[in-house]
Amino acid sequence: MIMKKNLIFLLSLVFLVSCSTEKEDDPDTVSRIISEDFAQEVIQDLVEEHGAEHQDRISRGIQQAAALWREGDGSARDFSNFCQQHFISDADERRLVFDRISRNFEYLYGYMNRISLELKVPVHLARGPVHQVDQLFSAYNPSAHIEDDFFNNQMAFLIILNFPYYSLEEKNENGAQWSPMEWAYVRLGDYFTARVPAKYSQQYAKASSDARLYISEYNIYAGELLDEQGNKLFPEGMNLLAHWNIRDEIKSNYGVEQGLPKQQMLYQVMLRIINQDIPKEVINTDEYQWDPFANQVFKEGETVDFQPEGDRRYQHLLNLFNALRQIDPYHPVLDNFIERRFDAQMEIPQQEVEDLFREFVGSPQVEKVAALIEERLGRELQPFDIWYDGFKARTGISEEELDQITKNRYPKAHDLEKDIPMFLRKLGFSHDTARFIAGHIQVDAARGSGHAWGASMRGKPSHLRTRIGEDGMDYKGYNIAIHELGHNVEQTISLHMVEDYMIRRVPNTAFTEALAFMFQVRDLELLDIRQDNPLKEHYDALDIFWGNYEIMGVSLVDMNVWKWMYDNPDATAEELKEATVEIAKDIWNTYYAPVFGVEDVPLLAVYSHMIQSPLYLSAYPYGHLIEFQIERYIQDKDFAEEVMRMFSIGRYTPMHWMDKAIGEQISNEPQFNAADRAVEKIREAMQ
Ligand SMILES: [Zn+2]
Known part of the structure; x- marks a missing residue:
């Protein structure tokens, strides 16, 4: 994973929380004070003054600025004067102004990021107890006021006027002709596209942190679960955070004695969470024992009455929707969250994402892979087998042996940091490049499972946060650390080696995930452990394929629930619950029931992301699709050279990035082909 914080820097400023009370906007000030007609007059004046060759840019800039000009910014006459004074037609002057802004934004956002990073150190790193004061600092957002400040001092208007915004459609249509510097100009135009009053941003921040808190405290005590005969199946004290740990526990019970009843029990728990009769x-x-099959609660052997959760889960989702809907009218373009998430952040239209996912989950390959799983399990599929985990290739070395190797080599964070230049050399990076990249990565011992926190200015390091146990780093931690290293390498290349600061990073999170996955699969190679399983490549392909089949279904539910909320803006939490369950069943019945042989299963609605990170789920399958295509493309090429070339392209739209990187668009085809081949090879080996 990468930190959400970086996402904010990676994307635009739309989501910065601002809390100035100086100019308290009213909902009715959404209505613009510069009329269309008046804006047209200003456009005509400027075109006359600067020449028709500037018509397009003048008209864009003025219309966009007019839509965001508020009463507090001045009269219509002030607006016209502002445009007259600040529109720049001379190319050299425009470049000079751009360079100044680009330089200053690098310092501004670079240090803001740095401040956040430092203030969160006590919460993020494994350094003694966390005090309440640490939590307060950690939640503080130093850049909260930038957007307000730059509207107040009119910097935002100067930028909008001279570096206007282009829609995703326009970027995709014209981007092939743009030089990297033209892309940089266009990226500057993405900064100030909305003007959301502080109180609404705060309401969203509140709804969002409430939802995160709700999810973070949703532990199920597996040790207290009872089967229908009253037996406990899980060890005393085991607790599982929904849905992640419950899902992972289902995964880890394949090929294990007494695994199936445990999986069935956890599946019941998930259904109760979704239906809210938990x-x-x-x-x-x-405190209590719970039989999730009969839905009965016990204390000291006696049945006790209970309250079902009701609709709390869906109330959180509804709160997020309501908070976002209040923000919508302050976005002159992309005035609903679905469009902002897909057109502005992911930069792939929602319909395109949905079509791609539907093609995948409805593909004939699914039936083939499912049949293979059924054979390997020796039983009919059950709904929770969407988490089948039996395609992990065996290395010939046990996890215990691997733990020993990594614990010996990496007792402290610093020991891993020392090895990064060597890792990069093994992957084929030149001596100098390996030293440069490694010199910009700092490894810290983290509290959680780890993350990669990128720098937002050149010269500052990115941070690889990893979990190191008392007795050193275990293999699982090492494997995740190498995933994070992939993020850090991407963060370093795409900041230092792009043409301009304004096009730093990659098109969206899926692209950085792709490189992280590419590092992660090479983790044993970096330890000089050769993998001799000739079928490894094919097992990996099926593992990714089945994972995408699951997560794309989950994401389809997520997207369609959001569409439903926009179609039913006055719905209650109870109605939202019913609709979510219906949508999940509908996706299941279309794409999963034919494979699993059972209808009306709402399981795809179980993901916690749906409740705390709206519309985020689609990034995961895209990461794997991109990884797959890049891996195939570089098969007969130099890994390091290609990684350097691709990740220094910068933040074009996904369409133009893919075109420049590998000359093809994101598609399911490579995974379909790989799945076909894998099923064939594995079946051959089974004979
Ligand atoms: Zn990641």
């Missing part, structure tokens, strides 16, 4: 009493406490 007893409130069993969430986040181990």
Whole structure:
């Protein structure tokens, strides 16, 4: 994973929380004070003054600025004067102004990022207890006021006027002709496209942090679960955070004795969470015993009454929707969250994402892979087998042996940091490049499972946060650390080696995930452990294929729930619950029931991301699709050379990035072909 914080820098400023109370906007000030007609007059004046060759840019800049000009910014006459004074037609002067802004934004956002990073150190790193004061600093956002400040001092208007915004459609249509510097100008135009009053941004921030808190405290005490005969199947004290740990526990019970009843029990728990008939009493406490099949709660062997959770889960989602809907009218373009998430952040239209996912989950390859899984399991598929985990290739070395190797080599964070130049050399990076990249990566011992926090200015390091146990780094931690290293390498190349600061990074999170996955699969190679399983490549292909089949279904539910909310803006939490369950069943019945042989399963609605990170899920399958295509493209090429070339392209739209990087667009085809081949090879080997 990468930190959400970086996402904010990676994308635009649309989501910066601002809390100035100086100019408290009213909902009715959304209505513009510069009329269309008046804006047209100003456009005509400027075109007369500067010449028709500037017509397009003048008209864009003025219309966009007019839509965001508020009463507090001045009269219509002030607006006209502002445009007269600040429109730049001379190319050299425009370049000079751009360079100044680009330089200053690098310092501004670079240090803001740095401040956040430093203030969060006590919370993020494994350094003694966390005090309340640490939490307060950690939640503080130093860049919260930048957007307000730059509208107040009119810097935002100067930028809009001279470096206007282009829609995704326009970027995709014209981007092939743009030089990297023209892309940089266009990226500057993405900065100030909305003007959201502080109170609404704060309401969203509040709804969002409430939802995160709700999810972060949703532990199910597996040790207190009872089967229909009253037996406990899980060890005393085991607790599982929904849905991640419950899913992972289902995964880890394949090929294990007594695994199936445990999986069936956890599946029941998931259904109760989705349907919200889960007893409130069993969430986040181990005070009661719970039979999730009969939905009965016990204390000291006696049945006790309970309260079902009701619709709390869906109330959080609804709160997020309502907070975002209040923000919508302050976006002159992309005035709903679905469009902002897909057109502005991911830069792939929602319909395109949905079509791609539907093509995948409805593909004939699914049936073939499912049949193979059924054979390997020796039983009919059950709904939770969307998490089948039996395609992990065996290395010939046990996890315990691997743990020993990594614990010996990496007792401290610093020991891993020392090895990064050597890792990069092994992957084929030149001596100098390896030293440069490694010199910009700092490894810290983290509290959580780890993350990669990129720098937002050149010269500052990116941080690889990794979990190191008392007795050193275990193999699981090492494997994740190498994933994070992939992010850090991307963060370093795409900041230092792009043409301009304004096109730093990659098109969206899926692209950085792709490189992280590419590093992660090479983790054993970096330890000089050769993998002799000739079928490894094919097992990996099926593992990714089945993973995408699952997560694309989950993402389809997520997207369609958001569409439903926009179609039913006055819905209650109860209605939202019913609709979500219906949508999940509908996706299941179309794409999963034919494979699993059972209808009306709402399981795809279980993901916690749906509740705390709206519309984020689609990034995961895209990461794997991109990884797959890049891997195939570089098969007969030099890994390091190609990584350097691709990740220094910069932040074009996904369409233009893919075109420049590998000369083809994101598609399912490579995974379909790989799945076909893998099923064939594995079946051959089974004979
Ligand atoms: Zn990641």
